[in-house]
Amino acid sequence: MPDTAFYERQRTALEEIGAQGLTKPERVLLSRQGVHVRLRGEDGREVDAINLCANNYLGLAGDQRVVAAAIAATSAGGAGFASVRFICGTHEFHKELEREIAGYLGYEDSILFAAAFDANGAVFEPLLDDQDAIVSDSLNHASIIDGIRLCKAKRYRFANNDMDDLETQLKAARADGARTILVVTDGVFSMDGYLANLTSITHLAGRYQALVMVDDCHATGVVGPAGRGVAALQGVADKVDIVTGTFGKALGGAMGGFIAARREVIDILRQKARPYLFSNALAPSICGASLAAIEIARGAEGDDLRRQIVRNAAHFRGAMTEAGFKLNPGQHPIIPVLLGDARLAQNMARELLDLGVFVTGFSFPVVPKGQARIRTQVSAAHTPADLDFAVEAFVKAREICGASAQ
Numbered sequence: 001m002p003d004t005a006f007y008e009r010q011r012t013a014l015e016e017i018g019a020q021g022l023t024k025p026e027r028v029l030l031s032r033q034g035v036h037v038r039l040r041g042e043d044g045r046e047v048d049a050i051n052l053c054a055n056n057y058l059g060l061a062g063d064q065r066v067v068a069a070a071i072a073a074t075s076a077g078g079a080g081f082a083s084v085r086f087i088c089g090t091h092e093f094h095k096e097l098e099r100e101i102a103g104y105l106g107y108e109d110s111i112l113f114a115a116a117f118d119a120n121g122a123v124f125e126p127l128l129d130d131q132d133a134i135v136s137d138s139l140n141h142a143s144i145i146d147g148i149r150l151c152k153a154k155r156y157r158f159a160n161n162d163m164d165d166l167e168t169q170l171k172a173a174r175a176d177g178a179r180t181i182l183v184v185t186d187g188v189f190s191m192d193g194y195l196a197n198l199t200s201i202t203h204l205a206g207r208y209q210a211l212v213m214v215d216d217c218h219a220t221g222v223v224g225p226a227g228r229g230v231a232a233l234q235g236v237a238d239k240v241d242i243v244t245g246t247f248g249k250a251l252g253g254a255m256g257g258f259i260a261a262r263r264e265v266i267d268i269l270r271q272k273a274r275p276y277l278f279s280n281a282l283a284p285s286i287c288g289a290s291l292a293a294i295e296i297a298r299g300a301e302g303d304d305l306r307r308q309i310v311r312n313a314a315h316f317r318g319a320m321t322e323a324g325f326k327l328n329p330g331q332h333p334i335i336p337v338l339l340g341d342a343r344l345a346q347n348m349a350r351e352l353l354d355l356g357v358f359v360t361g362f363s364f365p366v367v368p369k370g371q372a373r374i375r376t377q378v379s380a381a382h383t384p385a386d387l388d389f390a391v392e393a394f395v396k397a398r399e400i401c402g403a404s405a406q
């Protein structure tokens with residue numbers, strides 16, 4: 001007898017998600033990723049749109065130099081290595097990329113993963129055990145939460161960016177007799193665009209003799225001098241012990257993650273991290289694209305692109321605020337348009353696509369219930385005209401959806 005009740009439960013769960021307006025539709029791109037894309041609209045028609053929802057902060061995902069580097073690396077190394085790193089999957093490409101990212105961010109060494117999700121899943125369990133403590137920001141990325149679950153260390157959670165609560169939790173961990181304490185935070189909180197207060201976090205960590213780990217996925221290449229991240233922006237890069245990041249956002253947008261830290265940390269992860277030991281080595285194309293993207297990001301062109309992001313973000317924030325939209329304050333190119341209702345966020349996103357602007361509504365469980373939003377992300381590759389077009393479309397979509405200015 002087939003377990004029909006099992007399939008019935010899945011259908012019921014899907015219906016419940018749909019009834020709450022929480023289904024996440026996937027739009028199908030038909031072009032290269034970039035600030036102007038072609039995609040398939042709801043009725044099957046092809047639509048040209050301005051893309052305002054990619055993590056393509058420097059505009060490098062479709063950059064011809066990055067694409068050419070991926071092709072050249074594929075020609076040299078093949079489609080992939082058909083092996084984990086320690087069997088026969090380590091290529092000079094990997095060593096070069098590990099040296100490059102470590103040098104860029106100022107660490108002794110780094111280690112590559114298939115994704116930052118895997119890096120965060122890998123990092124805790126080999127380094128800490130039940131004698132240790134992890135103190136984690138309540139809004140940390142899902143992959144950090146999952147990684148912590150895989151580790152036996154005692155868990156303490158502090159309210160998002162709340163330094164008093166962080167100190168309370170550090171005191172509690174010390175009082176409970178923790179051997180090593182690791183404070184872990186996102187550098188940029190991706191649903192809000194807020195930066196972690198790493199100045200205070202590293203200061204408090206110093207007082208309680210704790211290590212600090214930062215997941216800088218939305219910052220590497222984007223934030224701080226030469227794009228070195230949030231800690232560099234705040235002048236405390238030398239006080240962060242472990243950084244995790246991704247090649248899937250500003251640094252070319254292919255995929256792949258990394259951990260940068262002191263040599264003994266990276267060496268032990270190479271021996272013990274399960275997503276490293278039991279998963280395929282990064283493909284040459286990803287290494288080639290990422291190396292080309294880092295070269296651009298850390299140089300003078302990167303500085304120009306970062307200045308353009310700052311200008312674009314200020315321009316878009318100003319125009320949207322003037323048009324009566326409620327945004328989270330800040331400077332980061334993540335600019336959430338707060339709408340509250342999940343269905344409104346979805347309907348607005350649908351209307352916006354009809355109007356030639358590609359954005360995505362975010363609702364529970366990605367953000368808390370009742371805090372649905374359209375998260376926009378500006379890129380250095382947007383022109384002021386692109387952004388003005390998008391603001392006009394937002395105003396029209398709000399009218400069509402019958403929502404009022406805030």
Ligand SMILES: *Cc1c(COP(=O)(O)O)cnc(C)c1O
Pocket residue numbers: 114115116117118120141143186190215216217218245246247248255256257
């Ligand atoms: C995007 C993101 C990740 C996951 O990165 P992938 O390389 O796509 O797996 C992890 N942490 C944070 C904070 C992110 O924003």
